[in-house]
Amino acid sequence: MTETSSSAGPGSSLLGPADVRRLAAELDIRPTKKLGQNFVHDPNTVRKIVAAAELSPDDVVLEVGPGLGSLTLALLPACRSVVAVEIDPVLAAKLPETAADRAPDLARRLHVVPADAMKVTAADLPVQPTALVANLPYNVAVPVVLHLLAELPSLRSGLVMVQAEVADRMAAGPGSRVYGVPSVKLAWYADARRAGPVSRSVFWPVPNVDSALVAFTVRDTLPSTVDRRALFTLIDAAFAQRRKTLRGALAGWAGSAAEAERLLTVAGVDPGVRGEQLAVSEFVRIAEASALR
Incomplete structure (x- = not known):
């Protein structure tokens, strides 16, 4: 130096x-x-x-x-x-x-x-x-x-x-x-x-x-046309309680644990995993499933 x-x-x-x-x-x-x-x-x-x-x-x-x-x-x-x-x-x-x-x-x-x-x-x-x-x-x-x-x-x-x-x-x-x-x-x-x-x-x-x-x-193209704010709200919810599985962590976001489990299943995501195990593409699928409700 x-x-x-x-x-x-x-x-x-x-x-x-x-x-x-x-x-x-x-x-x-x-x-x-x-x-x-x-x-x-x-x-x-x-x-x-x-x-x-x-x-x-x-x-x-x-x-x-x-x-x-x-x-x-x-x-x-x-x-x-x-x-x-x-x-x-x-x-x-x-x-x-x-x-x-x-x-x-x-x-x-x-x-x-x-x-x-x-x-x-x-x-x-x-x-x-x-x-x-x-x-x-x-x-x-x-x-x-x-x-x-x-x-x-x-x-x-x-x-x-x-x-x-x-x-x-x-x-x-x-x-x-x-x-x-x-x-x-x-x-x-x-x-x-x-x-x-x-x-x-x-x-x-x-x-x-x-x-x-x-x-x-x-990236030249984003992973999805899903609304960014909706996706980021989902991501925040998934990590707000890191120790919980997604079924529990997303209960408030989805309205209930049962609805969270249903949306996760529709998205092809195991309700028993935690948010830290998902790639962004999987969060996009969950957000897309929610948008179809």
Whole structure:
């Protein structure tokens, strides 16, 4: 790890630890747990993230929570444009200046949207993104990813940095100990996999949890035309009482244990299994059976 800036390629200079602290001091920024702010200050790490994202020159990247711009500067040379959504107005105002200063030939590719990513819709963005690449605030990582997938049908792929335990849950398959609501809901949109660990030492301040990357590829077609909200309500119910079999866990959702058993049987699902044993396609079949009532 170096205390100096490193070149990311033609026209771009990445932020090192000294740069990050200098910018934070200039803006009187003190990273807060409330916003989940941990700034990446290692140039090699952001290079690896961009490489792992496998972007094409035509990609439009959506970056959530760009902060001081460490990852933003590495993304600019790798794609057609970057749409950076930043909730902190001070950071949002500074980012274009940082890009103009350190990547003057590429700064025109950056579009900064001062907004809460949990409320962003396609209409709020100047150009529609094809890839999500972000160091996500740990406290809202899963809701942000699911919200963006629901609101931005142009997204085709993603690579996000999240808390290691969250990464495990997002990429887990049926039968895994950590398979749950995030796993199934993300699987409805995309195929996800863990894409490697990230050292605590590359952040400032150093977090007290481990981090990891999750990569996902959005499917060309969703598993079903079933209503997403109805499906997600079913998934929530199935995991609300993990120790119960689906016959019991879905009793409230279906209206009674007997009706839950009937719907499960119609869907070809054993009423005696637990939610953690079902793939998203099986949840879709249950939702379809319910829709026919």
